[in-house]
Amino acid sequence: MVADNIRRRKWQQNPDAVKNNILETATAIFAKDGFSGARMDDIARQTETSKRMVYYYFTDKKQLYITVLEAAYAKVRAAENELNLEGYPAGEALIRLIGFTFDYHRNHPDFVRLIQIENIHQARHLATSDIISAVNLSAIAALERLIKRGSEAGEFHSNNDALELHWLITSSCVFNITNRASFQQLYGANLFTDDGQDRLKKLIISSIMQTVLA
Amino acid sequence: MVADNIRRRKWQQNPDAVKNNILETATAIFAKDGFSGARMDDIARQTETSKRMVYYYFTDKKQLYITVLEAAYAKVRAAENELNLEGYPAGEALIRLIGFTFDYHRNHPDFVRLIQIENIHQARHLATSDIISAVNLSAIAALERLIKRGSEAGEFHSNNDALELHWLITSSCVFNITNRASFQQLYGANLFTDDGQDRLKKLIISSIMQTVLA
DNA sequence: TGACAAATTAACTAAATAGTACATTTTAAG
DNA sequence: CTTAAAATGTACTATTTAGTTAATTTGTCA
Incomplete structure (x- = not known):
């Protein structure tokens, strides 16, 4: 009126x-x-x-969701670029990378959950996004260079595979977020206090480093 | 019918x-x-x-879902009971346990995805189920006995924590299923062929065993 | 200033979806 | 052979939910 x-x-x-x-x-x-x-x-x-x-x-729900996913990935890329792995000896660089991965996932639970949701839907939307492929492939490339450097310096043994290593690092860091609710429900919160998280981080680093070193 | x-x-x-x-x-x-x-x-x-x-x-959707979850957990318990960890030296038993966990998750992707879904919903339904708590606590108890045995025999070092170790084992085995879609989308299927899965299994076993052994 | 496009509000609609009412058939007990 | 309870089939409804229509306000630029 x-x-x-x-x-x-x-x-x-x-x-x-x-x-x-x-x-x-x-x-x-x-x-x-x-x-x-x-x-x-x-x-x-x-x-x-x-x-x-x-x-x-x-436009619609799906478009909104895809935009959300892409924005989340864009943030990761930005963070990764600040790592400067090339500036350290291979062993130290790898420790930093594992630590960074652990912390990043821990500090961005929404990002991790989004990927999880995407996986439940068979990664259908991810399939259509160029942005997202790019972020991930560049991470593998960086790891490959790192491994090569470490092998040539005699720090790492010579059979390390970048993709397998990436899988191993990522698995714990992702699980730490994705399954926190059920873990906490079943076993209490001990692993998820600041102290517990530090212990887990050290555990992952030590476990992976022993696998990689010569 | x-x-x-x-x-x-x-x-x-x-x-x-x-x-x-x-x-x-x-x-x-x-x-x-x-x-x-x-x-x-x-x-x-x-x-x-x-x-x-x-x-x-x-009754309704929620009840159906909870029943599905409980039935899935009941199956795990049945499988675990057949493992007979006590019959082997600690080191060998642990290798068997890791291998079993890897294979079980691999062979029961629906089970793993259900847990994942449950986690997305903050494990709300899990909270109300006694059956499910029981299964999981018994798994930890078994691992605790195993670690104790290994330490006493001098095979394992003395600082191993059962819950942390369980977390470490589970993380890779779960991730292997939950993030397969996105991983495959981004990096191809190499890690998920029979051969790739064998390599990953060995990788996990070696990485964890080196962490646990004295 | 005025007119045209971009941004925003409020109310509405069509389709999807969980859940139900009620009739009918089968089974088992007496 | 009856009868009541358990099991099943058919058709329906109320609600939720993604998405839309149409009118209004704001910004821009000639």
């Missing part, structure tokens, strides 16, 4: 902030509830904007 | 078979689509009976 447009609040346009706000909210909710479990209405409600805006910028 | 190439006017009661059939179907579908993603209609359709029966025996 024209008569009560006085009562309407005024608002300012701020597309970027709105988009970001939606993305962040959606990330949290997808990570918490999974793709099917997440409700567009929940996302919209927790946003500072409206449901209509979610669709306006992200 | 009855194969009906003839129009079936009569039917036979077979409660147990019907229940089992529903459970097996539901297990597969929950494992494939997650709790929220699974559709009761899908489950009913893939069953040899009707939707009505699903609700008749299992």
Whole structure:
């Protein structure tokens, strides 16, 4: 009604902030509830904007989800670039890499859960994303160079395989997040205090290093 | 139930078979689509009976899901009992345990995915199940005895912690299944052929054994 | 200033989905 | 042979949920 447009609040346009706000909210909710479990209405409600805006910028649920996934991967790449593995002797570099991987996963549980959700859906969406492939392949390439360096210096034995090693490192770091709920439920929280996490980190590092060293 | 190439006017009661059939179907579908993603209609359709029966025996979706989870855990317990770890020297027993864990997860991907789904939902349902706690605590107890035996025999060093070790073993074995889709998508199938899986199994065993041995 | 596009609001719809009502058939006990 | 309870079939409903329509406000630029 024209008569009560006085009562309407005024608002300012701020597309970027709105988009970001939606993305962040959606990330949290997808990570918490999974793709099917997440409700567009929940996302919209927790946003500072409206449901209509979610669709306006992200088309539909699937698109929103894919955008969330890609944004999460983009962050990893940024973090990895700061590692500077080349600046250390191979053995030390590997220790740093394992530690970094452990910490990164620990500090970004939403990211890890998103991947988990993606796996439950047979990684269908991942399949279509170039951004995501790129991030991961560059991680393997870096590890390959590291192994080569370590072998040539006589620090590492000569049979290390980059992909297998990546698998081994990643498995514990991912599991540490993905299965925390069930682990805690069954065995208590001891492993997930700061102290417990330090012990686990050391355990992984020692276990992997002994496998790699000459 | 009855194969009906003839129009079936009569039917036979077979409660147990019907229940089992529903459970097996539901297990597969929950494992494939997650709790929220699974559709009761899908489950009913893939069953040899009707939707009505699903609700008749299992009340609602949640109850059905919990029953599926518990049945999966009950199977693990049965398998574990056949391991007979006490019959071997500690080192050899541990190698067998790791190998068994790897193989069991590999051969029961649905089981692993169910746990994963449960974790996405913060292990809420797991919390309410006594059956499931029991299975897991007994696994830790067995490992504790094994470590004690190994330490006393001088095979293992003296600082091994059962829970940490269980965590380390489980992490790789679980990850091997849960993240297969994304791993394969990104790096190809090499690690998941029979040959690749053998290599990974050996890798885990060697990596863990070096950590545990004196 | 005015007109046109981009951004936003509020209310609505069509489809999907968990769950139910009720009738019918089978089984087993007396 | 009856009868009641257990098991099953058929068809339906209420609710949830992704997605839309249409009107309104704000920003931009000639």
